[in-house]
Amino acid sequence: MEVLGISGSPRQGGNTELLLKHALEPFRDKGWTVTEFYLSNRSVAPCDGCDICWETGECVIRDDMDLLYEKFVSCDAIIIGSPxxxxxxxxxxxxxFDRHHALFKNKPLIGKAGxxxxxxRGASGGQSLALTIIYNFILSSGALAVPGQRNGLSVVADxxxxVLKQPERLKQARVLGQNVLKYAELIRLESK
Ligand SMILES: Cc1cc2nc3c(=O)[nH]c(=O)nc-3n(C[C@H](O)[C@H](O)[C@H](O)COP(=O)(O)O)c2cc1C
Known part of the structure; x- marks a missing residue:
């Protein structure tokens, strides 16, 4: 079983990466393969709208998205973080998100837990909007939106x-991971 963690922060060692690492711990504990894809050390160009993928099911741009195209297929669960x-x-x-469009025919994330x-930095800095945007991607890809302790994990840090000074939030990151893991295992049992 494999979980894919994607961090959208361009900042290496930033808050998003740290929270994502905590969310992925429950998967490591259970012996899953953990793939971490950090946009702080990867390069994914924006979609250029050529729409060739509409015909071929493949993107014409060659960059680090190639790895994600493989991982979207091989993973059993996904956790996505963003500043x-x-x-x-x-x-x-x-x-x-836009480059994932190339997979619209096969939708490899269908039925996977996310x-x-x-x-x-702000207490009302737009976290709920950003969460909705990520969950919209998850749902648009056919994956299942799994909550953490309440909703997705929303954190105030700059x-x-x-974020390392906020043990409660680190715990909640772990809870999110545990929930995604639980649903991924249930889905696996159901599909056997
Ligand atoms: C270009 C830019 C825009 C930002 N916009 C917001 C914002 O709208 N709301 C907010 O709460 N924080 C905003 N921030 C602050 C970051 O979300 C915050 O520093 C966060 O901790 C960065 O996460 P990271 O450490 O994973 O990179 C912004 C930061 C940058 C660089």
Missing amino acids: VYYRNVSAQLKAV GAIVVG KPGD
Whole structure:
């Protein structure tokens, strides 16, 4: 079993990556293969709208998205995190969402469990909007939107590492991971 974690932050070691790592711990504990895809060290160009994928089911752009195209197929669950940027997800993550469009024919995420994490500096900084955007991607891909303790994980933090001073939020990241894991295992049992 394999979980795919995508962080949309361009900041290495930032809050999104730290929260995502905590959310992925329950999968490691259960011996899953954990694939971490951090947009701080990967490059995914924006969709250029050529629409060739509409005919071929394949994107013509060759970059680090190639790995994600494989992982969307091989994974059993997915957790996506993003910093809040202008009350939205980061441009880096939005590029991934748009490029996923090339898989519209096969929809490899159908029936897979998905969770969402967002972090912004403001107490009402647009976290709920960014969460909705990630869950909309999950649902549009045919995946299942799994909640954490309440909704997706919404965090207030700014400087890289700030989130490490918030043990409650780190715990909630783990709870989100546990929930996604639980649903992924239930789905697997059902499909046997
Ligand atoms: C371009 C840009 C736009 C931002 N927009 C928002 C925003 O709309 N709301 C908010 O709460 N924080 C905003 N922030 C702050 C980041 O969300 C915050 O610093 C977050 O912790 C970054 O996550 P990271 O450490 O994973 O990169 C913005 C930061 C940048 C660089």
